[in-house]
Every structure is written in structure tokens, then in C-alpha cells.
Amino acid sequence: INLQNDRELTTLFEEYHFADIAEIIDDLTLDQATYLIKLLDSQRTSDILMELEEEVRERILDNLSAKEIAEEVEEMDSDDAADVISELPSNRVENVISQIEDEDRAKDIVELLSYEENSAGGLMAKELVRVRETWTVAGCVRKMRSQAKNVTRVHSVYVVDKHDKLIGRLSLKDLLTSDTATKISEIYIPKVDFVNVHTEAEEVARIMQKYDLEAIPVVDDLNRLVGRVTIDDILDFIRDEAEKDYQMAAGLSQDVEADDSILRHTRARLPWLVLGLLGGLGAAMIMGSFEDILENYTILFFFTPLIAAMAGNVGVQSSAIIVQGLANDDLKESLVNRLLKEMLLALLNGVILAILLLGFTYMWKGDFLTALAISLSLIIVIVVAGLVGTFVPLFLHKRDIDPAIATGPFITTSNDIFGILIYFYIAKMVLGI
Amino acid sequence: INLQNDRELTTLFEEYHFADIAEIIDDLTLDQATYLIKLLDSQRTSDILMELEEEVRERILDNLSAKEIAEEVEEMDSDDAADVISELPSNRVENVISQIEDEDRAKDIVELLSYEENSAGGLMAKELVRVRETWTVAGCVRKMRSQAKNVTRVHSVYVVDKHDKLIGRLSLKDLLTSDTATKISEIYIPKVDFVNVHTEAEEVARIMQKYDLEAIPVVDDLNRLVGRVTIDDILDFIRDEAEKDYQMAAGLSQDVEADDSILRHTRARLPWLVLGLLGGLGAAMIMGSFEDILENYTILFFFTPLIAAMAGNVGVQSSAIIVQGLANDDLKESLVNRLLKEMLLALLNGVILAILLLGFTYMWKGDFLTALAISLSLIIVIVVAGLVGTFVPLFLHKRDIDPAIATGPFITTSNDIFGILIYFYIAKMVLGI
Numbered sequence: 004i005n006l007q008n009d010r011e012l013t014t015l016f017e018e019y020h021f022a023d024i025a026e027i028i029d030d031l032t033l034d035q036a037t038y039l040i041k042l043l044d045s046q047r048t049s050d051i052l053m054e055l056e057e058e059v060r061e062r063i064l065d066n067l068s069a070k071e072i073a074e075e076v077e078e079m080d081s082d083d084a085a086d087v088i089s090e091l092p093s094n095r096v097e098n099v100i101s102q103i104e105d106e107d108r109a110k111d112i113v114e115l116l117s118y119e120e121n122s123a124g125g126l127m128a129k130e131l132v133r134v135r136e137t138w139t140v141a142g143c144v145r146k147m148r149s150q151a152k153n154v155t156r157v158h159s160v161y162v163v164d165k166h167d168k169l170i171g172r173l174s175l176k177d178l179l180t181s182d183t184a185t186k187i188s189e190i191y192i193p194k195v196d197f198v199n200v201h202t203e204a205e206e207v208a209r210i211m212q213k214y215d216l217e218a219i220p221v222v223d224d225l226n227r228l229v230g231r232v233t234i235d236d237i238l239d240f241i242r243d244e245a246e247k248d249y250q251m252a253a254g255l256s257q258d259v260e261a262d263d264s265i266l267r268h269t270r271a272r273l274p275w276l277v278l279g280l281l282g283g284l285g286a287a288m289i290m291g292s293f294e295d296i297l298e299n300y301t302i303l304f305f306f307t308p309l310i311a312a313m314a315g316n317v318g319v320q321s322s323a324i325i326v327q328g329l330a331n332d333d334l335k336e337s338l339v340n341r342l343l344k345e346m347l348l349a350l351l352n353g354v355i356l357a358i359l360l361l362g363f364t365y366m367w368k369g370d371f372l373t374a375l376a377i378s379l380s381l382i383i384v385i386v387v388a389g390l391v392g393t394f395v396p397l398f399l400h401k402r403d404i405d406p407a408i409a410t411g412p413f414i415t416t417s418n419d420i421f422g423i424l425i426y427f428y429i430a431k432m433v434l435g436i
Numbered sequence: 437i438n439l440q441n442d443r444e445l446t447t448l449f450e451e452y453h454f455a456d457i458a459e460i461i462d463d464l465t466l467d468q469a470t471y472l473i474k475l476l477d478s479q480r481t482s483d484i485l486m487e488l489e490e491e492v493r494e495r496i497l498d499n500l501s502a503k504e505i506a507e508e509v510e511e512m513d514s515d516d517a518a519d520v521i522s523e524l525p526s527n528r529v530e531n532v533i534s535q536i537e538d539e540d541r542a543k544d545i546v547e548l549l550s551y552e553e554n555s556a557g558g559l560m561a562k563e564l565v566r567v568r569e570t571w572t573v574a575g576c577v578r579k580m581r582s583q584a585k586n587v588t589r590v591h592s593v594y595v596v597d598k599h600d601k602l603i604g605r606l607s608l609k610d611l612l613t614s615d616t617a618t619k620i621s622e623i624y625i626p627k628v629d630f631v632n633v634h635t636e637a638e639e640v641a642r643i644m645q646k647y648d649l650e651a652i653p654v655v656d657d658l659n660r661l662v663g664r665v666t667i668d669d670i671l672d673f674i675r676d677e678a679e680k681d682y683q684m685a686a687g688l689s690q691d692v693e694a695d696d697s698i699l700r701h702t703r704a705r706l707p708w709l710v711l712g713l714l715g716g717l718g719a720a721m722i723m724g725s726f727e728d729i730l731e732n733y734t735i736l737f738f739f740t741p742l743i744a745a746m747a748g749n750v751g752v753q754s755s756a757i758i759v760q761g762l763a764n765d766d767l768k769e770s771l772v773n774r775l776l777k778e779m780l781l782a783l784l785n786g787v788i789l790a791i792l793l794l795g796f797t798y799m800w801k802g803d804f805l806t807a808l809a810i811s812l813s814l815i816i817v818i819v820v821a822g823l824v825g826t827f828v829p830l831f832l833h834k835r836d837i838d839p840a841i842a843t844g845p846f847i848t849t850s851n852d853i854f855g856i857l858i859y860f861y862i863a864k865m866v867l868g869i
Binding site for chain 1: 453464646667706710712719738760789806
């Protein structure tokens with residue numbers, strides 16, 4: 004289709020929703036994509052750009068001049084504009100901003116760029132509808148109309164005092180049903196949830212979900228209304244966080260998608276595999292150090308993969324529960340209680356599994372004492388693995404490290420080594436060697 | 437505080453947001469909680485009930501009469517009401533519904549209960565603002581006011597024809613700026629996204645996210661407007677799905693939270709652990725069957741935990757990528773291409789890891805041939821594990837089974853066994869025994 008037939012293309016794409024066009028562009032070559040973006044008018048392309056995959060967008064922007072990017076950015080919501088600009092190489096950022104014609108817009112973007120990415124300031128948009136408490140309903144409706152032009156969705160009308168301090172919100176229903184001469188100060192709702200620009204994104208997500216909010220106003224340290232965070236930003240944030248945790252648990256060290264290049268996949272996968280290799284080498288060396296009992300207690304060595312697997316699985320289960328509890332902010336018991344509970348739980352699971360193992364091993368080899376030694380070791384290994392799996396993520400969280408890192412290969416590998424070491428010691432003890 | 441001082445309690449709780457009261461009630465005993473719910477008026481308690489943890493809510497509802505539940509349910513949005521009623525024991529459902537005074541409401545709830553939980557029908561609420569195309573703007577605003585009373589958030593106004601068929605939507609902005617005598621048919625937007633009641637929840641979530649919608653209308657098979665799904669329901673759905681995938685990957689077979697009882701934890705954890713145990717026993721038996729080479733090639737046995745761990749890690753990585761790709765609906769390559777890519781990727785990772793392993797093992801034991809045999813086996817094991825990890829979730833998905841089940845212990849366990857078996861065969865081949 005891409006035989007430079009401009010007019011036909013333009014009319015063809017006019018019919019499509021921008022999200023669909025973005026999907027098409029994701030699959031085009033870079034030249035075709037750039038050509039198409041330059042062809043369509045900037046009001047549409049700014050929407051399309053936001054829907055593109057990050058990598059594709061970056062490459063297309065590389066091909067556009069600072070002026071062209073500035074034009075796109077002017078059509079975007081301020082939060083999207085700031086996101087796009089922050090993705091640019093740092094030497095282009097200033098260039099693009101200086102090309103933005105609307106000075107207020109440029110100022111807004113510079114302000115948004117100054118906040119940390121994972122804070123309310125980093126998530127918020129500047130577009131919102133604000134009214135003064137001293138206005139009348141009639142004046143308010145007039146002003147609102149002009150403000151609403153820049154705001155995709157109104158959600159809420161926020162009320163500020165003369166210093167721009169947030170003092171409440173206005174329900175559209177009250178506005179519609181009130182007499183036009185009524186002062187806003189008489190009808191606004193003084194109770195309003197808000198967050199500070201520096202509030203962490205996680206906390207913002209928690210508050211919005213708890214109180215079922217679709218938008219929340221953001222204030223600066225002087226309580227002045229500076230922006231608002233909407234539910235769709237939070238949705239993206241929550242999804243990204245969940246994906247990150249999931250990938251960590253699966254042993255992927257950076258964000259990677261199925262269709263990414265092999266090189267990117269290798270970068271994401273290899274680090275954890277090397278860690279696993281080191282763990283395996285550690286296990287091999289531990290087994291080597293017990294070589295002297297190999298001849299008489301060969302069977303002990305046959306169970307090392309089982310012990311390693313159980314230690315790993317129990318550790319991952321325990322840590323996943325903690326990581327999820329921390330993410331949802333619903334861990335209420337104390338550390339001691341939690342560890343105690345985990346110990347009881349591991350003991351219960353361990354005893355059940357040990358009985359199964361005992362029965363099987365005795366039937367297989369007919370040596371009860373060895374079977375007992377293996378089974379008892381399994382119980383201890385499971386308890387230790389459960390405690391490690393519970394403690395490590397809590398410890399990391401206390402130290403302000405993302406506890407999700409503790410799930411997956413990290414806990415599996417360390418529990419493999421610990422598990423095998425404990426296993427041989429306990430088994431030797433039970434067997435009296 | 438709970439010394440039956442009714443009036444003080446009521447005034448005390450009037451100050452709180454219902455989500456906060458719900459948190460307090462979650463921590464109370466059942467008697468205290470029931471007492472409190474009966475004390476506060478049903479407009480507030482219906483909100484509180486929705487915020488409670490499912491288990492707590494179920495126990496409180498057990499203590500209420502059908503009449504009391506019906507009163508609570510009448511205050512809720514229709515989708516929440518249907519959710520609460522569907523949680524009741526089946527013998528109480530009819531009883532409660534017959535106690536609902538508002539007949540339209542009862543009919544709505546019965547209708548909602550008839551849809552599958554994970555479909556647009558199961559997620560939607562009946563409350564929405566609908567206008568006829570034949571109405572004028574003035575008539576429309578009048579009708580909207582009365583409809584809006586029952587709708588917490590307006591989001592969008594949907595336009596229907598005289599058969600109640602969905603034909604478009606109305607922007608509030610156009611409504612505000614149009615002359616009061618204008619007919620709706622002149623100003624409505626005929627392009628509107630919608631879903632059918634039977635559309636799967638996953639698909640609804642995908643559409644709403646793709647087009648950045650905050651609400652989407654739901655139509656029945658005759659295209660009649662029957663409800664709408666809002667973004668907060670989708671947010672809950674997405675979060676639940678992500679949690680489920682995460683828990684599956686971590687080897688938890690049912691939804692479980694950190695503060696649940698030990699018994700519930702055991703039920704969630706034990707099944708996968710038993711599976712892991714069986715896998716370990718399988719591995720032990722495989723090693724047992726190679727016992728004849730134990731004396732001369734002891735070191736081969738020392739590396740079995742390493743082989744099992746690597747096979748497991750690679751399998752989990754590959755399957756996690758596929759599961760995530762399926763969830764986000766962005767797998768575009770063909771199966772053959774995907775498997776080919778995975779093979780190249782595994783080969784690349786495998787060779788790098790094998791070189792590390794070769795160097796280490798040679799330095800440790802000084803036996804180059806054995807070291808080479810172990811390293812070559814590792815490459816084959818990694819490639820097979822990667823292919824299995826890619827193929828299994830795709831296969832399950834084709835069969836309409838949740839592919840997430842393939843991550844975690846399932847893939848780890850099967851790869852452990854396969855891995856060790858392949859390992860010994862290849863090693864024997866290389867060593868010429």
C-alpha cells in the first residue's frame with residue numbers, strides 16, 4: 004500500500020481508530036512508519052505515537068526534527084508529553100522544549116520532568132478543571148467550558164482559594180441543579196482526597212483503589228493544586244508492577260517481551276542462569292566434600308535433586324506470599340508471629356511429605372534407617388527454606404530494596420545450596436556417621 | 437470502644453470514610469462486626485460491606501436475616517449487589533431476592549446472576565444514563581437528572597433508538613453547548629465501542645485498555661443496550677488475573693493471602709510440593725538406574741542438582757514469556773518461528789554457560805573428557821528445556837486451558853526429570869560407555 008499515494012492513504016487512515024493505526028505502524032519498517040507519521044496531521048499522530056511500543060516510538064522520533072517533535076508534543080496531554088520527552092536522548096531534550104511554541108505548555112513539561120518518575124508528580128497531568136471559591140455558578144460554567152477544552156475527561160472539578168490552595172471539590176450534579184447566582188463557596192464539598200507531588204506512585208495507587216477514585220488531585224508542599232492523577236495512569240502503573248514482579252519470579256532480569264530480539268532475551272535471561280550455574284557448582288562441591296560416605300550411602304546422593312527442588316519450591320512459595328502481601332499492603336502480623344506461623348506451616352507440610360518419602364524410599368531400597376534419615380532431613384530443609392523465604396523479602400523491604408528480587412532464581416539458588424548442605428549434615432547425624 | 441454506646445459510636449463513625457471503617461471491621465470479632473453493621477444505616481453499610489474482605493463479609497452475612505441482606509443489597513450498585521448475592525449459600529439466594537422491595541432491582545439482579553462470572557455480562561452494572569435519539573436537549577437534561585441519581589459516575593451518555601438498540605454516544609460538552617431545542621439525533625456521535633454480554637472479560641479488558649476507555653456499553657444479542665462495564669471493575673479483574681498468574685508461577689494452587697489460616701496455606705501449597713516430591717523421586721530412580729557408572733564417573737552424579745536447576749530455570753523463563761505474551765495478546769510470530777528462535781536463544785545461553793562450566797569442572801577435577809561430557813549435556817538440556825517451556829503453554833492455550841498453570845512447579849518438575857535423563861544419556865554417549 005505504501006506506494007506514496009498520499010491522498011488515498013490519508014483517507015484510508017481517517018477511518019481507523021488511532022490505537023489500530025498504532026498496531027499497523029508497529030509492524031511497518033522504520034522508513035514506512037516515519038513516512039506515515041509525517042503524512043498524517045499532528046493531532047492524530049500525537050495519539051498514535053502514545054500507543055506505539057516504546058522501541059518503535061524511540062526510533063521514529065530519532066528520525067524527526069526537534070521542530071516536528073515539538074509539534075507532536077503540543078498536541079499531547081502534558082503527562083504524555085513529558086513521558087515522550089524524557090525518553091529522548093538528553094542532548095535533544097532542551098532543543099525540543101525550546102521549539103514548543105506555547106510557553107505555558109513548555110513550562111508545564113519542564114515542571115513535570117523535574118519530578119521523580121515513580122511519584123505522584125511523575126504520574127500526574129497538568130490538565131484539570133479548577134474553579135475559585137469566590138466565583139458564582141454562572142461564571143464557573145463559563146470558565147469551565149474554556150478549561151474543559153484542554154481536558155480529555157473532566158472527572159472532577161477542584162475548588163481552590165485565592166492562593167490556589169486546594170480546598171475541596173465540586174459535584175457536577177450540584178452545579179447543574181444550583182441557581183446560577185449561587186457562590187461556589189456555598190455548594191462545594193470541602194472533603195477531598197489528595198496526594199502530595201512527592202507521594203510514591205505505589206501509595207497513590209493504594210489510595211485510589213481503596214477509595215475507588217477515578218482521579219485524585221495533586222498538591223505541592225504549599226498545598227497548591229498542581230495537577231491530577233487519573234485512573235488510567237494508575238492502571239498502567241499497576242500492570243507494569245505486576246509484570247515486573249512476575250518476570251522477577253520467573254528469573255528475567257529486565258523487561259522483555261516475546262517478540263524482542265534474541266540479544267535482548269539473552270541479556271534478560273543469562274544473569275539468573277549464571278547465578279543458577281554458580282549455585283549448582285556450589286551444590287556439586289558440597290556433594291564432593293561428602294564423597295567419603297558415597298560408597299556406603301550411595302542412595303543419599305540420589306536424593307539431592309529432590310532436596311534441592313523441595314527447598315527451592317518451598318522458598319519460592321513463602322517469598323511469593325510475602326511479596327504479594329507487601330505489594331497489597333496487607334501484612335498485619337508481627338515478624339515473630341509470621342515466622343512462627345511459617346515454621347508451623349512448613350512443619351506440617353514437611354511431615355506430610357516426609358511420610359510419603361519415607362514410605363517410598365523404604366519400599367524402594369528396604370533400608371529403614373537411611374529412609375528415615377532422608378525423610379527427617381527433608382523436614383528440616385523445608386522448615387529452613389520456608390523461614391528463609393519469609394525472612395529475605397521482609398528484610399529487603401526494610402532496606403528499601405524491591406522484595407520481588409528475592410523470589411525466583413535468587414531464593415531457589417540459595418535454598419538449593421543450603422538445602423543440600425543441611426541435608427547431608429542431618430542425614431549423617433541420624434545415621435551416626 | 438464496643439461497650440454498646442450506640443449514639444457515640446454512630447457519631448464517631450460518621451466521620452470516617454467507608455473504606456476506613458471496612459478496615460476496622462476486618463480486624464473486629466464477628467459479633468462486634470455484626471453489631472456494628474446492624475447499628476449503622478444501610479446506605480453506609482452497603483458501601484462498607486463491599487470493601488470488606490470476602491471471608492469477613494461472608495461470615496457477617498451469615499449472621500444477618502434475608503430481610504436485612506435485601507435492604508443492604510438495595511443500596512448497592514447492581515453489579516455489586518449481584519456479586520454479594522452470588523456469594524451467598526444457594527438456599528438463601530432466592531429468599532433474599534424475594535425480600536427485595538424494588539421489583540426492577542430484583543429483576544436486574546436476577547439478570548446479572550444469569551451471566552457467566554468472567555464475561556462482560558458478569559462484570560457489568562445496570563446503572564447507566566441512556567437517552568433516546570428522538571428527545572430534545574432540554575428533555576434529555578431533565579431525564580438525565582433523574583437517571584443520574586442512581587448512577588455513581590456518569591462517564592458517558594449512551595444513545596438508543598426506539599427499540600433500545602445502542603446507536604451512539606453523547607458528549608457532555610456537546611450537550612452543554614447545544615441549543616435546548618436541538619434533537620439528540622443531530623448531535624450524537626454514532627461511533628461507539630461496545631461489547632456483547634457474552635464477550636470474555638479478558639477481551640473486554642483488552643479493548644478498554646487499547647482504546648483508553650473508562651466505561652464501555654454492553655449490548656445483548658439483539659444489540660439492545662443492557663449495561664456498562666466501568667474501568668474500576670476492569671482494574672480489579674486485571675489485578676486478580678495478574679495475582680493468579682503470579683501465584684501459579686510461585687506454585688500456589690489457590691488464591692491465598694499472607695494472613696490466611698495455616699490450613700488454607702497448606703491446601704494451597706501442598707499439591708505442588710507433592711508434585712515436586714514425585715519429580716524428585718523420579719530423578720532419584722533415574723540416577724539409581726545409572727548406578728553402574730557411579731564408581732568410575734562419580735562426578736557426573738555431583739552435577740545432577742545443577743542440571744535439574746538449569747533445566748527448571750530455563751523452562752520457567754521461556755514459559756513465563758509465553759504466558760505473558762498470551763495475556764497481553766502480543767504474540768505475532770508463528771509457532772515454528774517461535775520455537776526456532778527459542779532454540780537459537782537456548783543454544784546461545786547454553787554455549788556460554790557450558791564454557792563456564794567446562795572451565796570450572798576442568799580446574800576442579802582435571803578430567804577434560806568428563807568436563808566436556810557434562811558441558812555438552814548441559815547445552816542439550818537447556819535447548820530441550822527451552823523448547824518444552826515454549827511449547828507447553830502454547831499447547832495448553834490452544835486447548836483452552838489456562839497456560840499459567842504451565843509455569844512454576846509443573847514445568848520445573850517435568851524439566852528436572854527430562855533434564856537428568858537427557859544428561860546421563862548424552863554424558864554416556866560422549867564418554868563412550
